[in-house]
Amino acid sequence: xxxxxxxxxxxxxxxxxxxxxxxxxxxxxxxxxxxxxxxxxxxxxxxxxxxxxxxxxxxxxxxxxxxxxxxxxxxxxxxxxxxxxxxxxxxxxxxxxxxxxxxxxxxxxxxxxxxxxxxxxxxxxxxxxxxxxxxxxxxxxxxxxxxxxxxxxxxxxxxxxxxxxxxxxxxxxxxxxxxxxx
Amino acid sequence: xxxxxxxxxxxxxxxxxxxxxxxxxxxxxxxxxxxxxxxxxxxxxxxxxxxxxxxxxxxxxxxxxxxxxxxxxxxxxxxxxxxxxxxxxxxxxxxxxxxxxxxxxxxxxxxxxxxxxxxxxxxxxxxxxxxxxxxxxxxxxxxxxxxxxxxxxxxxxxxxxx
Numbered sequence: 198x199x200x201x202x203x204x205x206x207x208x209x210x211x212x213x214x215x216x217x218x219x220x221x222x223x224x225x226x227x228x229x230x231x232x233x234x235x236x237x238x239x240x241x242x243x244x245x246x247x248x249x250x251x252x253x254x255x256x257x258x259x260x261x262x263x264x265x266x267x268x269x270x271x272x273x274x275x276x277x278x279x280x281x282x283x284x285x286x287x288x289x290x291x292x293x294x295x296x297x298x299x300x301x302x303x304x305x306x307x308x309x310x311x312x313x314x315x316x317x318x319x320x321x322x323x324x325x326x327x328x329x330x331x332x333x334x335x336x337x338x339x340x341x342x343x344x345x346x347x348x349x350x351x352x353x354x355x356x357x358x359x360x361x362x363x364x365x366x367x368x369x370x371x372x373x374x375x376x377x378x379x
Numbered sequence: 380x381x382x383x384x385x386x387x388x389x390x391x392x393x394x395x396x397x398x399x400x401x402x403x404x405x406x407x408x409x410x411x412x413x414x415x416x417x418x419x420x421x422x423x424x425x426x427x428x429x430x431x432x433x434x435x436x437x438x439x440x441x442x443x444x445x446x447x448x449x450x451x452x453x454x455x456x457x458x459x460x461x462x463x464x465x466x467x468x469x470x471x472x473x474x475x476x477x478x479x480x481x482x483x484x485x486x487x488x489x490x491x492x493x494x495x496x497x498x499x500x501x502x503x504x505x506x507x508x509x510x511x512x513x514x515x516x517x518x519x520x521x522x523x524x525x526x527x528x529x530x531x532x533x534x535x536x537x538x539x540x541x
Contacts, residue, residue: 228435231479298448324452331477333435333449 230339230350231331237345238329245296245304245318252319254345259291261371262341265315265355266327268299269307271335277354278311284360285314289372294318297327297335340364342371412451414458421461428457428470431485435478 232238237254244250257264265281267274285292294315296304301320308318321327330339331350340349349367351359416422429443434450442450442457453474460470474482486492526534 228479228481231475231477324448328452328456329477331435331479333478 228352230347232347233350235347237339237341237347238326240319240326240329242326243320245294245301245308245320248301248320252317256317257291257293257341257345259316260343260375261290261368262339263290263292264295264339264341265292266295266297266330266332266335266337266339267318268297268335269303270299273354274336275311277336277356278314280355280357280360282312282314284355289368291316295326295330295332296320296322297332298322298324338364340367340371343375412454417462424467425458425461428461428467429454431483432457432471432474433482433484435482441484 237257239254241251241253244252263284281292284290292315294317296318299320299322301322304318304320308315319326324332334352336352336354338349338351338355339347340351342348348371349363351363353359355364414425416425426443430441432442432453434440434442434445434447434453436447436449437445440450442453457470460473465473471483480486480491486495488496
C-alpha cells in the first residue's frame with residue numbers, strides 16, 4: 198500500500214500531462230454557439246442590392262438555409278468564396294448572405310467582381326443582427342432547418358474538407374428528419 | 380571618441396528609442412469612447428460589467444480591455460441597455476443568450492461548473508488530510524527513540540570512565 202502511494206504523484210503528473218497534451222490540439226475558436234437549437238432571431242433589415250427592400254426572417258425561405266456571414270474587410274471570406282459558389286449550386290440548399298459591418302458600395306463591387314452565390318444578402322452595417330446571432334467575426338456560417346431552428350454555427354472558412362466533415366452529415370440528417378415528417 | 384563618450388552616446392540613443400516606443404504605445408493603449416451616463420451609479424455599473432464580460436473574439440481580454448470591433452459593439456450595446464434601465468442580471472442574460480456562458484469571466488454555479496467552483500476547496504481539503512496524516516505518523520515513534528534505563532546506565536558508565 199505504502200509503495201503504491203509513492204507512485205501516486207507520478208500517476209497524477211502523467212494524467213495532467215495527457216490532459217494538457219490534448220489541449221494543444223484543440224481549437225480555442227471552436228466554440229459552441231449559444232443559439233444552436235434555438236429559433237433564428239427576428240430581424241428587419243435592408244438587402245444589400247436594394248436599400249428599398251426590407252427583409253425579415255420570413256424571407257429566408259428554403260428547407261435548409263445556409264446563412265453566411267461575410268464582409269469585404271475579411272480576407273478569409275475571399276478564400277472561402279469559390280467554395281460558396283460551388284455550394285450554392287446544390288438544389289437542396291438555399292444560401293443567403295449576411296453582409297456584416299461593411300460598406301454597401303464595396304460589397305456590391307465584390308459581388309460583381311467575383312460572383313454572387315447568395316439568393317440575397319442582408320445588409321447589416323451596424324452588426325445588429327450579427328449581435329443577435331452571437332457573431333464575433335467573419336466568416337461564419339449558420340445552418341437553419343425547415344422549422345427555422347439554428348442547427349449549427351461554424352466559425353471559419355468553408356472549404357472542401359470542412360464541408361464534407363462538418364456540414365454534409367448534418368444536412369443529410371435534416372433531410373432524413375424531414376422525410377420522416379419531423 | 381573616448382570610451383565614456385561612446386557609452387553616453389549609446390545610452391542617450393536608447394533613451395530616445397525608449398521614449399519613442401512609449402509614445403507609440405500610449406497612442407493605442409486603451410479604447411477611446413466617450414459615453415455620457417445618466418448618473419454615477421450607471422457609470423460604475425458600466426465599468427464593472429465591462430470588466431466581468433469577456434470579449435468573444437480576443438479570448439483573454441475583457442470588454443474594457445479590448446479594441447476589437449466586436450468589443451466596441453458590445454460596449455455600445457451594454458451602454459444602450461444600461462441607459463434603458465435594464466438590471467445587471469438582465470444584461471448578463473442578454474449576453475449569455477447570444478454568446479454563451481463563455482462571455483462570463485465569473486461563470487455561474489451549475490453542474491458544469493461545480494468542478495471550477497468547488498475543485499480548489501476539495502484539493503485544499505485533501506491536502507489538509509494528507510498533512511494531518513503525515514504529522515500524526517511522525518509524532519508516534521518519538522517515545523521509542525528515548526533511551527531505556529539500561530542504556531542510560533551504560534551511558535553514565537561510559538562517561539564516567541573518561
